[in-house]
Amino acid sequence: MSSFTPSLDKLIEQFAKLPSVGKKSAQRLAFHILSMSETEAKTFTETIEKARNSIKRCEICCNLTDSQICTVCSSQSRDKSVICVVEDPRDVIAIERTHEFNGLYHVLHGAISPMNDINPEDICIKELIMRLGSDDVKEVIMATNPTVEGEATSMYISKLIKPLGVRVSRLAYGVPVGADLEYADEFTLIRAMEGRKEL
Amino acid sequence: MSSFTPSLDKLIEQFAKLPSVGKKSAQRLAFHILSMSETEAKTFTETIEKARNSIKRCEICCNLTDSQICTVCSSQSRDKSVICVVEDPRDVIAIERTHEFNGLYHVLHGAISPMNDINPEDICIKELIMRLGSDDVKEVIMATNPTVEGEATSMYISKLIKPLGVRVSRLAYGVPVGADLEYADEFTLIRAMEGRKEL
Numbered sequence: 001m002s003s004f005t006p007s008l009d010k011l012i013e014q015f016a017k018l019p020s021v022g023k024k025s026a027q028r029l030a031f032h033i034l035s036m037s038e039t040e041a042k043t044f045t046e047t048i049e050k051a052r053n054s055i056k057r058c059e060i061c062c063n064l065t066d067s068q069i070c071t072v073c074s075s076q077s078r079d080k081s082v083i084c085v086v087e088d089p090r091d092v093i094a095i096e097r098t099h100e101f102n103g104l105y106h107v108l109h110g111a112i113s114p115m116n117d118i119n120p121e122d123i124c125i126k127e128l129i130m131r132l133g134s135d136d137v138k139e140v141i142m143a144t145n146p147t148v149e150g151e152a153t154s155m156y157i158s159k160l161i162k163p164l165g166v167r168v169s170r171l172a173y174g175v176p177v178g179a180d181l182e183y184a185d186e187f188t189l190i191r192a193m194e195g196r197k198e199l
Numbered sequence: 200m201s202s203f204t205p206s207l208d209k210l211i212e213q214f215a216k217l218p219s220v221g222k223k224s225a226q227r228l229a230f231h232i233l234s235m236s237e238t239e240a241k242t243f244t245e246t247i248e249k250a251r252n253s254i255k256r257c258e259i260c261c262n263l264t265d266s267q268i269c270t271v272c273s274s275q276s277r278d279k280s281v282i283c284v285v286e287d288p289r290d291v292i293a294i295e296r297t298h299e300f301n302g303l304y305h306v307l308h309g310a311i312s313p314m315n316d317i318n319p320e321d322i323c324i325k326e327l328i329m330r331l332g333s334d335d336v337k338e339v340i341m342a343t344n345p346t347v348e349g350e351a352t353s354m355y356i357s358k359l360i361k362p363l364g365v366r367v368s369r370l371a372y373g374v375p376v377g378a379d380l381e382y383a384d385e386f387t388l389i390r391a392m393e394g395r396k397e398l
Contacts, residue, residue: 003292004263004288004292005254005263005264005265005266005269005270006265007246007249007250007253007254007265008250008254008263010246010249010250011246011247011250013246014242014243014246014247018228018231019227019228019231020224020227021228025219027289028218028219029217029218029220030250031288031289032217032218033247033250033251034250034251034254034263036251041247041248041251043213044213044247045244045247045248047206047209047210047213048210048213048232048240048243048244049240049244050206050209051206051207051209051210051229051232051233052232052233052235052240054206055204055206055207055233064203064204064207064233065204066204066205066206070204071204089203089230090226090230093202093203
């Protein structure tokens with residue numbers, strides 16, 4: 001016997017499959033599940049099922065939502081002339097946290113990456129182009145990740161959008177506020193130099 | 200909108216309640232759950248339910264098991280004259296991994312800790328004493344954790360057992376094999392000195 005009882009082993013195995021959960025953490029989580037009260041455990045599994053059944057993509061911006069249209073897209077107070085394009089729903093939260101952007105979003109759900117077999121048609125680019133048909137949209141801000149894939153996706157989309165007469169911009173590259181210059185990598189510093197502003 | 204859609208927020212909240220899962224990890228886990236296939240998600244929740252329904256305590260040693268009596272207790276090849284007392288089912292696995300101990304176990308499911316309101320009657324001490332009624336058991340090895348609580352539990356149990364004429368021993372304290380002496384704490388070194396053996 002160098003393992004637990006079968007159902008416990010299976011439970012540990014399930015947790016070990018989750019991202020960044022190692023064998024020890026999986027054990028700890030499994031034991032925690034066993035120590036939960038009946039109600040807690042029921043809430044846990046039911047929340048998983050409910051979330052999977054009710055969460056879908058907003059028909060306009062592709063962000064995750066419980067309803068057909070997400071709260072941002074259906075809000076009357078948002079500026080409908082500017083769309084910020086991000087890779088992931090978590091990026092929307094990050095930008096919302098700044099309380100500085102009042103436009104709409106578009107969530108691509110990934111970035112173009114031929115190495116990982118993710119092509120333009122695998123992410124929500126088509127849905128973005130369709131939104132630009134109306135005259136409302138004046139500017140698209142590309143806020144994809146500052147990575148090779150994010151950059152390539154950004155370039156690809158801007159080439160599609162420009163002919164439609166919509167302004168396309170992208171987030172500035174530079175040194176992060178509050179960071180130590182000494183620790184900034186060369187690429188960031190080069191971009192920061194290129195993007196320098198007159199004082 | 201500085202949060203996700205309600206069902207997703209609830210899902211993240213559920214994961215954030217798990218031990219050593221922070222807010223960021225909870226988000227990552229929740230997104231992973233949403234990205235699972237229908238079958239994977241079903242297996243995940245069903246494994247949780249099945250584990251909770253089928254895992255119980257062995258009627259003899261209190262270790263976790265799917266059946267009435269665990270595999271160790273029902274094995275014919277184990278030495279029934281010695282019982283190793285541990286705090287947690289994970290400790291059984293740790294000792295089994297040595298392939299050196301062939302006796303039986305007893306899992307206390309905790310240690311006496313007045314500070315946390317855990318009294319002798321809250322852990323499986325009664326069940327252990329009942330096992331000593333038969334003449335089979337010759338020795339009880341205390342393998343509780345080398346902590347104040349583990350130590351106290353060990354002392355408490357040994358006082359109950361000794362009058363029954365059963366030998367009680369406990370794991371040796373000392374420097375861990377392969378460790379650097381420089382990094383051993385004072386208490387461990389004191390115990391290692393006390394327990395020194397002639398060469």
